[in-house]
Amino acid sequence: MASALLELRGIAKFYGHRCVFRAVDLVVARGTVQLLTGANGAGKSTLMRLMAGLQRPNAGSCACHAAEGRVAYLGHATFLYPGLTALENLAFWKKAQGSRLTEADLMALLERVGLERHAHERAGIFSRGMAQRLNLARALLVAPELLLLDEPGTGLDSRAAVMLREEIVQARQRGAGIVWISHDVAADAPFADKVLTLEQGRLHEGGQGAATP
Amino acid sequence: MRGSWTMVCALLAALALGVCQWLVYVYAPVERSMGLVQKIFYLHLPLAWWGLASFFVVFAASIAYLRSRRPWWDQLARAGAEVGLLLAILALVSGAVWARHSWGVWWTWDPRLTTTLVMCFVYAGYLALRGLELPEQRKGTICAVVGIVAFLDVPLVFVSARLWRSIHPAVFAAEGGGLEPEMRLTALVCVASFGLLWLALTALRARQLAVAAHIAHLLMSRHEQDA
Amino acid sequence: MMRAVLAIARKDLTLTLARGGGLVQALLLGLLLLFMFSLSQEVGERMSPQGAAAIFWLASAFCQVLIFNALYGLEEVHGARQGLALLPCPVQAVWIGKALAGLALLLLAQTLFVPATVIFLGQDMSGEWWWALAVLLLADLGMALLGSLLGALSQGQAAKESILSIVLFPLLAPLLLAGIRVGAGLFAGRTAEGVTQWIGVAAAFDALFAAAGLVLFAYIYPGEE
Numbered sequence: 001m002a003s004a005l006l007e008l009r010g011i012a013k014f015y016g017h018r019c020v021f022r023a024v025d026l027v028v029a030r031g032t033v034q035l036l037t038g039a040n041g042a043g044k045s046t047l048m049r050l051m052a053g054l055q056r057p058n059a060g061s062c063a064c065h066a067a068e069g070r071v072a073y074l075g076h077a078t079f080l081y082p083g084l085t086a087l088e089n090l091a092f093w094k095k096a097q098g099s100r101l102t103e104a105d106l107m108a109l110l111e112r113v114g115l116e117r118h119a120h121e122r123a124g125i126f127s128r129g130m131a132q133r134l135n136l137a138r139a140l141l142v143a144p145e146l147l148l149l150d151e152p153g154t155g156l157d158s159r160a161a162v163m164l165r166e167e168i169v170q171a172r173q174r175g176a177g178i179v180w181i182s183h184d185v186a187a188d189a190p191f192a193d194k195v196l197t198l199e200q201g202r203l204h205e206g207g208q209g210a211a212t213p
Numbered sequence: 214m215r216g217s218w219t220m221v222c223a224l225l226a227a228l229a230l231g232v233c234q235w236l237v238y239v240y241a242p243v244e245r246s247m248g249l250v251q252k253i254f255y256l257h258l259p260l261a262w263w264g265l266a267s268f269f270v271v272f273a274a275s276i277a278y279l280r281s282r283r284p285w286w287d288q289l290a291r292a293g294a295e296v297g298l299l300l301a302i303l304a305l306v307s308g309a310v311w312a313r314h315s316w317g318v319w320w321t322w323d324p325r326l327t328t329t330l331v332m333c334f335v336y337a338g339y340l341a342l343r344g345l346e347l348p349e350q351r352k353g354t355i356c357a358v359v360g361i362v363a364f365l366d367v368p369l370v371f372v373s374a375r376l377w378r379s380i381h382p383a384v385f386a387a388e389g390g391g392l393e394p395e396m397r398l399t400a401l402v403c404v405a406s407f408g409l410l411w412l413a414l415t416a417l418r419a420r421q422l423a424v425a426a427h428i429a430h431l432l433m434s435r436h437e438q439d440a
Numbered sequence: 441m442m443r444a445v446l447a448i449a450r451k452d453l454t455l456t457l458a459r460g461g462g463l464v465q466a467l468l469l470g471l472l473l474l475f476m477f478s479l480s481q482e483v484g485e486r487m488s489p490q491g492a493a494a495i496f497w498l499a500s501a502f503c504q505v506l507i508f509n510a511l512y513g514l515e516e517v518h519g520a521r522q523g524l525a526l527l528p529c530p531v532q533a534v535w536i537g538k539a540l541a542g543l544a545l546l547l548l549a550q551t552l553f554v555p556a557t558v559i560f561l562g563q564d565m566s567g568e569w570w571w572a573l574a575v576l577l578l579a580d581l582g583m584a585l586l587g588s589l590l591g592a593l594s595q596g597q598a599a600k601e602s603i604l605s606i607v608l609f610p611l612l613a614p615l616l617l618a619g620i621r622v623g624a625g626l627f628a629g630r631t632a633e634g635v636t637q638w639i640g641v642a643a644a645f646d647a648l649f650a651a652a653g654l655v656l657f658a659y660i661y662p663g664e665e
Contacts, residue, residue, distance in 0.1 A: 338606040338607040377617050
């Protein structure tokens with residue numbers, strides 16, 4: 001499959017003797033959104049960290065075909081340095097990633113997530129929602145081909161949640177493959193191509209999403 | 214039976230060390246200037262050599278662990294560090310008694326002495342690291358890295374200790390020098406027999422650690438089945 | 441890779457210097473050590489050059505442990521360590537970046553420790569200072585390389601400062617000996633004997649642990665959750 005960005009085949013993960021999941025197959029194609037759901041502790045976040053390459057599976061293969069440096073992962077941790085301002089945080093990750101964006105680009109990015117007025121405030125005094133927005137801006141920094149979102153709506157107010165969904169729709173239109181862990185399936189399913197459920201160590205399809213191209 | 218060669222090794226060591234006692238006290242002549250105290254040498258030399266060999270085992274097992282991730286190497290490295298630290302401390306103590314008698318001081322900046330002492334500190338730190346509450350894999354990796362770095366440091370410590378001392382007037386003559394043939398034979402046999410004991414001790418400790426890990430494993434899976 | 445290295449070093453320096461990070465603690469500890477040891481002198485007595493040099497390097501060593509603990513602690517606050525792991529460059533960039541930042545901070549601290557040694561311990565720098573400076577730089581480089589490698593152990597509260605210093609100090613012995621010997625020469629107003637050999641020891645140490653860090657760092661950092 002030429003457009004596959006990420007292919008998981010027969011993935012299994014154990015913590016000691018406890019099996020988190022096994023025989024997980026998943027293909028993420030370009031321009032699709034996969035909504036990943038499941039109860040607390042079902043292993044969704046672990047699966048996503050495997051996709052990002054932060055953890056290794058005990059069995060199976062995980063092949064990523066996205067261009068190097070074009071994978072973005074947004075997890076529970078915000079990766080922010082409280083001592084740096086919002087803009088400095090972005091500038092650091094930009095430089096570390098070797099991206100060529102200018103400061104104006106970064107300001108535009110901050111505007112997209114609604115933080116332009118707080119660009120020069122330290123991230124340490126941000127609320128959870130503001131930190132999450134900045135986290136999202138950091139993820140979008142690389143114009144990701146593969147976007148892995150682990151409950152990106154955490155702490156966001158309703159306006160920011162709308163902004164988040166817009167960004168996801170736009171990324172999908174740009175041809176990005178998106179995996180999105182969400183607890184609010186009813187609200188988020190309309191934006192997804194497919195809904196997947198992780199249950200008792202197995203991944204199965206939980207119905208077609210309703211996204212329109 | 215997997216453990217049988219350790220047992221054979223230990224029995225041989227017992228026999229050989231018995232022979233050594235005879236060699237040390239009956240066969241080898243009493244040294245003229247130092248008298249009976251010189252006999253410490255036959256204990257000190259094997260302790261020091263096999264202590265260093267233990268640290269090399271830690272180094273090699275650490276590399277093997279990083280390459281293969283097999284817990285056995287981790288256990289061997291730990292066994293090597295424990296045995297090595299014990300031997301090195303005993304070598305220091307026996308060396309200090311020797312130094313007191315032959316040079317009149319308990320401690321000097323002899324490069325060998327200094328290197329052994331620094332190694333003791335390093336491997337004591339290594340074992341302290343082993344005592345931390347950490348996930349098994351992570352601990353294994355950390356300790357392997359420290360185990361490798363520690364051994365790389367040995368030649369540098371030795372060179373710097375020698376440089377350090379060379380500034381002071383060479384009051385203390387280096388030990389060794391011309392050994393009587395009987396003395397040399399005795400020393401070699403002592404080193405070899407002690408090697409058997411060392412091998413048995415290290416292997417036994419490594420196996421003990423492996424069994425302990427296995428038991429912990431079994432208990433854990435049992436608890437999980439119960440839950 | 442170089443861009444990432446510089447970005448990390450610059451970020452760490454900004455956080456520690458401009459934003460009141462861990463440096464103050466490290467400086468205070470070093471200065472306190474120097475001051476406390478000055479109590480061992482009788483009134484009007486002058487500490488031996490070797491004693492003063494030893495105390496100076498002891499202060500530097502303690503300072504360095506706190507510096508690297510702080511530098512790696514920065515990555516733990518909001519899990520930035522994972523972000524560094526995902527960067528499209530070898531993870532050794534973190535090791536080099538932090539070694540650079542640590543080296544800069546250590547040198548900065550020592551610009552305070554040198555006058556403090558001169559004042560509290562009654563020394564004067566009458567020797568040939570360029571030899572001392574060369575050894576100082578080489579020793580600091582080695583301390584930074586090894587400190588950055590072992591500092592990564594403190595990730596995730598795995599090891600506290602105490603354990604870091606227990607492992608680190610004896611390993612630094614060759615560098616400390618070199619620093620003390622040459623520093624003593626400086627304070628005593630003569631060139632230390634064997635100074636070129638001491639430079640050799642320090643350079644060998646740097647080369648060895650640069651190679652070791654390059655190979656080994658990827659094993660301990662960033663480490664799985």
